[in-house]
Amino acid sequence: MKIQHVTVIGAGQMGSGIAQVAAEAGCQVNLYDLQEGFLEKGVGRIEKNLARQVEKGRLDEKEKLSILDRIHKFASLEKAVEETDIVIEAVVENMGVKTELFRQLDEACPSRTILASNTSSLPITEIAASTNRPEKVIGMHFMNPVPVMKLVEVIRGLATSDEVYHTVESLAKELGKTPVEVKDFPGFISNRVLMPMINEAIYAVYEGVAEPEAIDQVMKLGMNHPMGPLTLADFIGLDTCLYIMETLHEGFGDSKYRPCPLLRKYVKAGWTGRKAGRGFYIYE
Numbered sequence: 001m002k003i004q005h006v007t008v009i010g011a012g013q014m015g016s017g018i019a020q021v022a023a024e025a026g027c028q029v030n031l032y033d034l035q036e037g038f039l040e041k042g043v044g045r046i047e048k049n050l051a052r053q054v055e056k057g058r059l060d061e062k063e064k065l066s067i068l069d070r071i072h073k074f075a076s077l078e079k080a081v082e083e084t085d086i087v088i089e090a091v092v093e094n095m096g097v098k099t100e101l102f103r104q105l106d107e108a109c110p111s112r113t114i115l116a117s118n119t120s121s122l123p124i125t126e127i128a129a130s131t132n133r134p135e136k137v138i139g140m141h142f143m144n145p146v147p148v149m150k151l152v153e154v155i156r157g158l159a160t161s162d163e164v165y166h167t168v169e170s171l172a173k174e175l176g177k178t179p180v181e182v183k184d185f186p187g188f189i190s191n192r193v194l195m196p197m198i199n200e201a202i203y204a205v206y207e208g209v210a211e212p213e214a215i216d217q218v219m220k221l222g223m224n225h226p227m228g229p230l231t232l233a234d235f236i237g238l239d240t241c242l243y244i245m246e247t248l249h250e251g252f253g254d255s256k257y258r259p260c261p262l263l264r265k266y267v268k269a270g271w272t273g274r275k276a277g278r279g280f281y282i283y284e
C-alpha cells in the first residue's frame with residue numbers, strides 16, 4: 001500500500017515535526033490534539049521552520065504555502081482519521097494514555113489503516129493488544145528534531161505483519177529518513193543506549209561531581225557530542241526522560257536503570273526542560 005494520507009495525533013514537538021516532514025513529502029496530513037491552542041502552537045512551529053528554509057533559499061514561498069496547505073487541523077479524533085492510510089501517534093509517553101487512544105483509533109479508523117506509535121520506549125506488543133488489529137500496529141520512532149534527524153527506528157510488535165512492516169519502512173524512506181529495524185524490547189536500541197547515559201549525567205549533578213555546564217562541556221569537547229547530555233535531556237523533555245527510565249527499570253527489572261531522584265524532583269517541580277522554560281538550564 002502506498003501511503004498518501006497521514007494522521008498525526010499530538011501536535012507537540014514530535015507530532016509537529018512528523019506532520020512537517022510528511023507534508024513536505026507530499027502527503028495530506030491531518031493533525032489532531034486535545035486543544036485548539038496546542039494545534040496552533042504545533043502549526044506555528046512548522047511555519048517557523050519552513051520560513052527559515054525560505055530565508056535560506058532552499059524553498060520558495062509558493063512551495064512553503066503548498067506544504068502548509070497539506071496540513072489540516074482537527075479537534076475531533078473521529079473526523080481526523082476518517083480517510084487515513086496511517087495514524088502516527090505522538091502523545092505523552094504513558095501506557096494508559098496510549099492504550100486508551102489506540103482503542104479509540106481502532107474503533108474510528110477504516111479497517112485498512114495502519115496504527116503506528118512514535119513511543120520512545122513502550123512495548124509495541126502491549127499497545128497493539130488494546131486493538132483488534134494487532135497485525136497493523138507498529139512502532140515508528142522518529143528522533144528529535146524530526147526535520148533534521150535521519151533515523152527512524154521501526155519496531156515490530158509480536159503480531160505485526162510483514163506487509164505493514166514493509167509499508168512503514170517505505171514510508172520512512174519517502175520522508176527522507178533511514179529506517180532501522182529493531183525488535184520490541186524496552187527502549188528499543190536508541191533509548192536503551194542513550195537514556196542511561198543521560199540518567200548517569202543527572203546522577204553526576206545529584207552527587208555534586210560537577211556543575212551541569214561542566215558535564216556538558218566534557219561530553220561535547222571530549223566525545224564530540226553535538227549537545228551535552230543535560231542540554232539534550234532538557235531538549236527531549238525531562239518528563240519524557242523520566243518515563244523512558246521508568247519503562248527500562250520496570251521492563252528489565254534491573255537496578256542499573258533506576259531513575260535518578262533528582263530527575264524525579266525536577267519533573268515534580270514542573271521543570272521539564274526547554275518546553276517549560278526551565279530544566280537543568282533556564283530558557284527565555
Ligand code: CAA
Binds near residue numbers: 056120147191232240
Ligand atoms: N527543528 C527544525 N530544525 C532545526 C531545529 C528544530 N528544532 N533545531 C535545529 N534545526 C536545524 C537548523 O535550522 C539548522 O539547519 P541548517 O543547517 O539546514 O541551516 C540545523 O538544524 C543545525 O542547527 P543549528 O546550527 O542551529 O544548531 P546545531 O548545529 O547545534 O544543531 C541540532 C542542532 C541538530 C539539534 C544538534 O544540536 C544535534 O544534533 N543535537 C542532538 C540531537 C539528538 O541527539 N537528538 C536525538 C534525541 S533522542 C530522541 O529523539 C529519541 C527519544 O525517544 C527521546
Ligand code: NAD
Binds near residue numbers: 034092121
Ligand atoms: P510533547 O509534550 O511535546 O507533546 C505531546 C502532545 O500530545 C501535546 O501537545 C499534548 O497535548 C498531546 N496529547 C496528550 N494526550 C493526548 C491525547 N490523548 N490525544 C491527543 N493529543 C494528546 O511531547 P513530545 O516530546 O512530542 O513526545 C511525544 C511522544 O514522542 C512521546 O511518546 C515521546 O516519548 C516520543 N518521543 C519524544 C522524543 C523527544 O525527544 N521529545 C523523541 C522521540 C519520541
